[in-house]
Amino acid sequence: MRNGRAVLVTGAGGFIGHHLVKYLVKRGYIVRGVDIKAPEYETTDADEFVIADLRNYAECIRATKNIDEVYQLAADMGGIGYISSSHADITINNTLINAHTLHAARENGVKRFLFSSSACIYPQYLQKKPDVVPLREEDAFPAEPEEGYGLEKLYMEKLCQYFTEDWGFATRVVRFHNVYGPLGTYDGGREKAPAAICRKVSLLANHSEIEVWGDGKQTRSFMYIDDCLEGIYRIMQSDYSAPLNLGTDELVTVDDLVDIVCDIAGKTLVKRHDTSRPQGVRGRNSDNSRLRSVLGWEPKTPLRVGLVPTYQWIDACIVGQLHQPVETAAE
């Protein structure tokens, strides 16, 4: 049963956006998806899917017409390998996409706008140890974000705040912590650690060597896609407009991540650490105190649980490929 409310999901051809379209259609929304590309692994469930480049303001005006709520997920984005090597591309592309979509949404009388920010906005000086203190929303300043990608996200957070304060435009700001799950990019250079490790484990024969970036002692928390969707939706419905973390506080080392995936795959692999590869911050975890107090809810899927469907999906994609990518020790 449709509820008559029209929403726009930008980045609807990407990982989170594609899942979010399905989630919102199931809840009765009329969904327009926009992206520069169609979803890679499934067809979209969107009522309308428009191929458009949101760096262009005229396209943003068209995309936000007759829309009640915007979920702004479009971005030039990837794992640490990509975001640490493409500062100029990422910064200019995301600046244009975000500023133009926000501005167009207000021009078209959109009622709510949710911006997908990132844990990459947090200061690097707070993320120098594996046993890191979980990051609280108020830790964002004094700022020292991830170059390029994180800096632009932080700027955009402030732009949302100014639109709300000066013009009464309702915005929501969500700081995602590393999201994983089926239908996420697992090869090509933009993949994040969970998908990259699943791909490597799937391709490798039992008892062979797996390349792990860094010394394996760096830490992260990883959020399963179902929790991410639930959190996005709850935050959009809430009355809270300041930035909120959306992640788990289950801190693991990268070596732990590799061990869990090997266990799920039933393989024993020998780790070969490569400290010449990009590593990002030494440790990162989410403090969910504010999220709990605002929503009375937080992501709960244990990593071991969420990695099962993730590994199975990536493994099935690889097995199903006619021409499998060759996994070399250098990849």
Ligand code: NAD
């Ligand atoms: P994704 O790369 O799978 O999806 C982003 C989509 O944006 C892609 O389909 C891409 O084609 C589209 N896009 C890029 N440039 C565009 C343009 N000019 N016009 C229209 N569409 C364009 O990434 P994702 O993991 O789904 O991330 C969604 C959002 O969440 C992004 O804003 C990202 O920065 C943010 N985020 C994600 C994570 C994560 O772990 N996945 C973590 C922090 C923040």
Ligand code: GDD
């Ligand atoms: N990508 C990748 N591939 N990372 C690996 C690999 C591998 O094969 N092996 C080990 N790692 C290590 C990286 O060196 C890094 O220390 C850690 O796994 C996590 O890497 P990513 O998942 O690529 O990125 P991140 O956690 O540093 O940053 C990501 O999360 C942010 C939000 O929390 C990025 O996707 C950002 O764009 C995102 O905003």
